[in-house]
Amino acid sequence: MATFDSTKTALSKLLDQIAEGKLQLPDFQRGWVWDDSHIRSLLVSIARSFPIGSVMLLETGGAARFQIRPVEGVNLAVGCPAERLILDGQQRLTSLTQVLKLMAPVKTKDDQGREVQRIYYIDIEKALSVNDNLEDAIIAVDESKTLKANFGRDIVLDLSTQEKEFAVFCFPFNQTLRSDNWELGLHRFDASKFSRYMEFRAKVLDAFRTYDVPVIELKKETTKEAVCLVFEKVNTGGVPLSVFELVTATYAADGFNLRDDWFGNVREKIEGRHKKLTGKPLLRDLEPTDFLQGVSLLHSYERRQADLAAEKKPKEATAVSAKREHILVLPLDAYKNWADRLTAGFFEADRFLRMEGFHHPKFLPYRTQLVPLATAMVHLGERWLEPVIRGKLARWYWCGVLGELYGGAVETRIALDLQDLLAWVNESGDKEPTTVVASGFQPARLDTLRTRTSAAYRGDLPPEN
Numbered sequence: 001m002a003t004f005d006s007t008k009t010a011l012s013k014l015l016d017q018i019a020e021g022k023l024q025l026p027d028f029q030r031g032w033v034w035d036d037s038h039i040r041s042l043l044v045s046i047a048r049s050f051p052i053g054s055v056m057l058l059e060t061g062g063a064a065r066f067q068i069r070p071v072e073g074v075n076l077a078v079g080c081p082a083e084r085l086i087l088d089g090q091q092r093l094t095s096l097t098q099v100l101k102l103m104a105p106v107k108t109k110d111d112q113g114r115e116v117q118r119i120y121y122i123d124i125e126k127a128l129s130v131n132d133n134l135e136d137a138i139i140a141v142d143e144s145k146t147l148k149a150n151f152g153r154d155i156v157l158d159l160s161t162q163e164k165e166f167a168v169f170c171f172p173f174n175q176t177l178r179s180d181n182w183e184l185g186l187h188r189f190d191a192s193k194f195s196r197y198m199e200f201r202a203k204v205l206d207a208f209r210t211y212d213v214p215v216i217e218l219k220k221e222t223t224k225e226a227v228c229l230v231f232e233k234v235n236t237g238g239v240p241l242s243v244f245e246l247v248t249a250t251y252a253a254d255g256f257n258l259r260d261d262w263f264g265n266v267r268e269k270i271e272g273r274h275k276k277l278t279g280k281p282l283l284r285d286l287e288p289t290d291f292l293q294g295v296s297l298l299h300s301y302e303r304r305q306a307d308l309a310a311e312k313k314p315k316e317a318t319a320v321s322a323k324r325e326h327i328l329v330l331p332l333d334a335y336k337n338w339a340d341r342l343t344a345g346f347f348e349a350d351r352f353l354r355m356e357g358f359h360h361p362k363f364l365p366y367r368t369q370l371v372p373l374a375t376a377m378v379h380l381g382e383r384w385l386e387p388v389i390r391g392k393l394a395r396w397y398w399c400g401v402l403g404e405l406y407g408g409a410v411e412t413r414i415a416l417d418l419q420d421l422l423a424w425v426n427e428s429g430d431k432e433p434t435t436v437v438a439s440g441f442q443p444a445r446l447d448t449l450r451t452r453t454s455a456a457y458r459g460d461l462p463p464e465n
Contacts, residue, residue: 004216004217004218004219004222005216005217005219006214006215006216006217007214007215007217008212008213008214008215009212009213009215010210010211010212010213011046011096011208011211011212011213012177012208012209012211014055014093014213014215015093015096015097015100015101015177016101017083017084018070018071018074018093018097018101019074019097019101019102021070021074021076021077021080021081021082022082022083022084023057023071023082023083023084023085023086023093024068024069024070024071024076024080024082024085024086025068025069025070025071025085025086025090026058026066026067026068026085026086026087026249027066027067027068027069027248027249027252028066028231028245028246028248028249029086029090031072032071032072032090032091032094032095033091034091034094034095034108035108035109035110035111035113036108036109036110036111036116036118036140037111038091038095039095039099039106039108039118039120040135040138040140041135042092042095042096043099043120043138043173044134044135044138046096046207046208046211047127047134047204047207047208048134048207049207049211051214052092052213053089053092053214054088054089054213054214054215054216055086055088055089055092055093055213055214055215055216056086056087056088056089056215056216056217056218056230057084057085057086057087057215057216057217057218058084058085058087058217058218058220058222058227059083059084059217059218059219059220060081060082060083060084060085060220061220062219062220062221062222063220063221063223063224064220064222064223064224064226064227065224065250065253065254066085066249066250066252066253067249067250067252067253068082068085068253071086071090071093071094071097072094072098073094073097073098073102073104073106073107074097074102084217087218087227087230087231088216088231089213099120099173099174100173100174100176100177100208101174101177102174103174105117105118105119105142105143106118106119106120116142117142117143118140118141118142119140119141119142119143119145119159119172119174120138120139120140120172120173120174121138121139121140121141121159121165121170121171121172121173122137122138122139122170122171122173122204123137123138123139123168123169123170124169124170124171124196124197124200125169125196127200127203127204128196128199128200128203139157139170141157141159144160145158145159145160146158146159146160147159157170159172162182162185163189165182166185166186166189166190166193167189169193169196171197171200171205176205176208176209177208177209179201179205183197183201218230223329224250224328224329225325225328225329228246228328229325242288242289243289243292243324243327243328244258244262244287244288244289244292246328247292247327247328247330250328250332251332251335254332256332256335256336258335260272261273261339262274262288262291263275273291273339273343274286274288276343277291277343277346277347280346280347280350281359281360281361282350282353282354282358282359282360282361282364283346283349283350283361283370284361285361285364285367286346286367286370287367289327290367290368290370290371291339291342291346292327292330292335293322293327293371293411293414294322294338294342294345294346294371294374294375295327295330295334295335295338295339295342296321296322296323296326296327296330297320297321297322297371297372297375297414297415297418298338298341298342298375298378299330299331299334299337299338300318300319300320300321300326300415301320301375301418301419303317303318304317304318304319304320304419306318319415320415320416320418320419321411321415322371322411322414322415323411323412324411338378341378342374342375342378344377344378345374345375345376345377345378346370346374346377348374348377348384349370349373349374349377352373352377352384352390352393352397355390356394356397356398365401365406366400366401366406366407368406368407368410368414369397369400369401369406371414372414372417372418372421373393373397375418376393376418376421376422376425379422380422380425389425392421392424392425393421393425395436396417396421396424396433396435396436399433399435399436399439400417400435400439402439403435403438403439403440405435405438405439406435413434413435416433416434417433417434417435420432420433420434421433
């Protein structure tokens with residue numbers, strides 16, 4: 001079954017749907033950032049009927065639920081439902097909504113990066129001239145509808161009333177899709193200009209009114225992980241989104257603020273987990289994605305154990321995983337179930353590392369090895385202090401450090417180590433963890449280590465450092 005449709009939709013219809021709230025943004029979309037020159041270039045492209053690229057939408061009502069917000073500048077009632085979400089094309093559609101659909105000044109940036117407010121016009125005579133560049137016909141004035149020179153002391157163009165617009169024959173872009181009032185006013189003000197205006201309407205305005213935008217629409221049956229993957233693929237011009245940001249947007253749809261839970265909220269007097277955890281020096285560099293990996297490990301491990309207890313074959317049981325795609329579908333109930341226990345597990349991991357001689361985070365070989373260590377602590381509780389168990393934990397940990405096995409992508413190793421480590425410690429299996437088996441460290445290497453960033457180098461430092 002196809003998971004998307006491809007068609008064309010009139011630009012005017014898309015902008016109507018944005019203004020009505022039928023088209024909104026998933027909350028993980030970053031803000032609108034286009035500057036004045038990008039906006040001008042976009043307007044010229046449409047006026048000339050050039051392609052501006054396709055937009056990608058997601059039908060709402062499926063499993064991929066996100067917190068939503070309106071396109072910037074659009075005021076909607078709280079809780080206004082959306083029919084579709086904009087995954088790709090936010091910058092273009094937001095720019096066109098602000099310039100063509102809304103009456104308020106456009107909040108953008110000039111070529112020096114300064115924040116400015118602009119209202120866009122087009123000089124009708126210049127637009128009709130075959131000798132002039134169409135971009136030169138576009139005029140951007142400030143919020144008072146004036147264009148100033150000499151450091152703002154002199155007004156060189158005043159469009160503050162409709163009569164002044166008629167007098168200099170400048171058309172406001174925010175009337176492009178509904179110009180009846182402006183046309184009637186022009187005819188009353190100076191009927192001799194009307195035939196020239198009609199040429200302009202046929203040449204320029206009709207290009208906007210008949211412009212079709214290619215639209216790719218993902219159906220509501222599209223999975224959440226597929227939506228996130230597609231978004232990252234099409235969002236090549238933006239900053240990549242972290243797993244934490246995507247999960248935050250997902251949980252927000254169920255009324256849970258993951259950002260507040262992690263970073264805290266002074267106004268709401270919420271102390272975040274980040275502050276609690278980083279109060280321990282060895283956990284200072286812990287990232288929110290590390291924590292989500294730990295929750296994913298605990299949740300999937302619990303499900304796998306339940307599957308095996310129900311006599312499912314190992315290959316059919318839930319896979320233990322800390323991979324991105326599994327974190328993205330992590331249920332909110334699972335996060336709430338494990339978050340406090342995992343926090344305590346990280347505290348125990350800090351305690352273990354101190355007993356192993358670490359006292360400063362800059363000498364900690366691997367941050368990534370904290371995740372399986374903390375999740376193992378959740379299951380072991382105070383039992384890890386028993387000499388035999390602590391000895392096994394230490395052997396596993398130092399094999400990872402001196403074998404330099406926790407660099408790079410470690411999601412698979414993390415999942416295997418948690419299972420093997422718990423089986424080894426609980427003596428339900430005599431198989432040593434993968435990291436212990438694969439360490440293969442040569443003691444002579446300690447004499448040749450020169451790179452301070454090497455895990456083995458850090459692990460070989462004397463405790464007083």
